Amino acid sequence: MLNTLSAIWSRWRGASTKGGEIHGAILAVSVVVLAIFWKFWTSKNSKKASAPMPPGPRGLPFFGYLPFLGTNLHWTFTELAGLYGPIYKLRLGKQLCVVMSSPSLVREVVRDQDIIFANRDSPIAALAVTYGGNDIAFSPYGPEWRKLRKVFVREMLGKASLDACYALRRQEVKKTIRDVYINKVGTPIIISELTLLTVINAVMSMVWGGTLQGEKGTNIRAEFRELVTELMVLLGKPNVSDIFPLLARFDIQGIEKRMKRISGYCDRIFNSAIDQRMNLDRAKEEGAAKNEQKKDFLQYLLELKKQEDGAASITLTQLKAMLMDIVVGGTDTTSTVVEWVMTEMMVHPEVMKKVNEELTEVVGLNKAVEEFHLPKLRYLDAVVKETVRLHPALPLLVPRCPSQTCNVGGYTIPKGTKIFLNVWAIHRDPQLWDNPLEFRPERFLDDASKWDYSGNNFQYLPFGSGRRICAGLPLAERMLLYVLASFIHSFEWKLPNGTELELSENFGVVMKKRAPLVVIPTPRLFDFELYA
Numbered sequence: 001m002l003n004t005l006s007a008i009w010s011r012w013r014g015a016s017t018k019g020g021e022i023h024g025a026i027l028a029v030s031v032v033v034l035a036i037f038w039k040f041w042t043s044k045n046s047k048k049a050s051a052p053m054p055p056g057p058r059g060l061p062f063f064g065y066l067p068f069l070g071t072n073l074h075w076t077f078t079e080l081a082g083l084y085g086p087i088y089k090l091r092l093g094k095q096l097c098v099v100m101s102s103p104s105l106v107r108e109v110v111r112d113q114d115i116i117f118a119n120r121d122s123p124i125a126a127l128a129v130t131y132g133g134n135d136i137a138f139s140p141y142g143p144e145w146r147k148l149r150k151v152f153v154r155e156m157l158g159k160a161s162l163d164a165c166y167a168l169r170r171q172e173v174k175k176t177i178r179d180v181y182i183n184k185v186g187t188p189i190i191i192s193e194l195t196l197l198t199v200i201n202a203v204m205s206m207v208w209g210g211t212l213q214g215e216k217g218t219n220i221r222a223e224f225r226e227l228v229t230e231l232m233v234l235l236g237k238p239n240v241s242d243i244f245p246l247l248a249r250f251d252i253q254g255i256e257k258r259m260k261r262i263s264g265y266c267d268r269i270f271n272s273a274i275d276q277r278m279n280l281d282r283a284k285e286e287g288a289a290k291n292e293q294k295k296d297f298l299q300y301l302l303e304l305k306k307q308e309d310g311a312a313s314i315t316l317t318q319l320k321a322m323l324m325d326i327v328v329g330g331t332d333t334t335s336t337v338v339e340w341v342m343t344e345m346m347v348h349p350e351v352m353k354k355v356n357e358e359l360t361e362v363v364g365l366n367k368a369v370e371e372f373h374l375p376k377l378r379y380l381d382a383v384v385k386e387t388v389r390l391h392p393a394l395p396l397l398v399p400r401c402p403s404q405t406c407n408v409g410g411y412t413i414p415k416g417t418k419i420f421l422n423v424w425a426i427h428r429d430p431q432l433w434d435n436p437l438e439f440r441p442e443r444f445l446d447d448a449s450k451w452d453y454s455g456n457n458f459q460y461l462p463f464g465s466g467r468r469i470c471a472g473l474p475l476a477e478r479m480l481l482y483v484l485a486s487f488i489h490s491f492e493w494k495l496p497n498g499t500e501l502e503l504s505e506n507f508g509v510v511m512k513k514r515a516p517l518v519v520i521p522t523p524r525l526f527d528f529e530l531y532a
């Protein structure tokens with residue numbers, strides 16, 4: 001490079017006459033600046049190249065560490081951190097994985113190098129059910145993902161839109177409470193099933209409001225509950241096709257095939273809802289249908305789809321993939337957290353007592369819970385926060401994948417590595433939390449501003465952090481508290497005689513309780529009109 005510059009310099013000298021000294025000085029300075037830049041750049045790269053790979057277990061040839069993983073991945077990962085430290089690598093078949101479990105490393109990934117790590121390593125099962133990753137959760141980082149996420153977070157889940165569809169959520173929660181009051185008082189109920197159906201009903205109501213009503217609608221919701229349950233199980237299963245891509249075309253476990261079947265079923269329902277909604281809109285334009293007062297998510301999305309050339313316009317496939325994100329991402333997660341909260345309260349009756357007292361004070365025994373009560377339910381909020389500390393619904397978040405080779409914690413992380421952020425371990429780290437295994441909601445009351453779900457405190461990340469933080473957070477927060485507060489305010493919940501409560505976990509894409517919680521409701525409110 002220096003030779004080339006001196007050649008230009010001598011050619012220029014020959015040609016120049018006046019002002020030669022000034023230009024000469026400029027050129028000399030340029031040479032020095034370029035030389036410094038060159039030195040800096042090469043030394044930076046050589047540092048990068050010399051950074052070692054993280055330590056980690058060797059595993060077996062071909063299989064890597066796969067045979068030793070066990071069923072509870074988050075436990076194995078936490079044990080390995082005890083041996084290798086907060087950042088280590090392991091191979092699962094062909095796939096290189098790096099597991100991190102300290103707030104400072106998480107910070108490097110989701111804050112300092114967020115763009116590099118904003119990609120997903122999408123499993124085949126997820127691609128099969130999200131129209132090839134055309135949704136928000138599994139699409140790669142880029143302009144399309146940014147567009148979808150903006151529509152989702154700002155338009156659909158903005159405050160105005162969530163306020164506008166409160167009536168739809170309320171209607172479904174009330175329906176469940178009425179059903180329990182009429183048909184289930186005194187009988188054992190699997191709380192996760194009751195909650196999942198309530199949340200699916202509420203979410204579907206918000207998604208397509210008035211369409212798909214009546215018996216057809218009821219059947220579809222019941223079927224959806226089963227499909228979502230199966231889908232989550234399949235998503236959480238280690239898939240040979242992901243681990244050994246050469247075998248992917250054989251789909252040995254049949255996971256892809258089953259996912260495609262579920263996806264096909266959902267697609268038919270989405271098409272039917274879209275057709276009905278478009279017919280309704282056409283009728284409205286022609287003046288044949290009454291003006292509807294509530295706008296559901298499908299209407300928002302169809303309006304965006306209509307803006308053929310607009311920067312925010314979306315395709316029909318993207319629209320349906322986003323519906324899938326709401327139905328799948330928003331239902332099982334919420335009902336799982338409700339089950340964990342109820343379980344912890346059963347284990348800690350003194351906590352349940354305090355929640356009841358708060359509800360009596362804030363709402364009153366002569367009224368039903370409304371969403372405007374929620375900000376005042378500070379203790380219940382702390383109970384939920386403590387529950388998701390100990391039982392984060394996604395203990396390893398959704399794995400990320402760097403788009404280029406980079407450096408984290410002084411180690412080289414090659415492009416394409418699958419990154420697990422072990423939030424479960426961070427939430428139970430004794431160096432970060434006093435008596436971490438103790439269930440003590442009060443820890444979240446002391447300094448409420450320090451604890452929220454925004455992902456800015458890297459010690460507490462139940463909804464993730466950074467660009468890929470849960471896109472449904474505003475809705476999740478409302479739905480979680482509203483469903484819980486309504487259930488607890490309306491009924492007293494007791495365990496069937498002789499029940500021995502345990503808190504063991506079942507690892508999956510969403511971490512559930514191994515044995516479902518069974519509880520018996522009795523009415524708590526005096527006025528039976530509140531159940532009507």
Ligand code: HEM
Nearest residue numbers: 137329330333334393394398463464465468470471472476
């Ligand atoms: C209690 C309920 C919920 C929990 C605990 C939860 C948790 C999470 C977590 C941990 C992530 C991964 C974040 C990361 O990688 O940093 C995530 C992503 C996501 N969640 Fe949620 N979620 C819940 C409810 C919802 C709801 C109600 C919706 C939709 C309405 C939703 C939609 C999504 C989407 C679309 C993503 C992917 C975001 C992206 O990749 O850009 N979630 N969620």
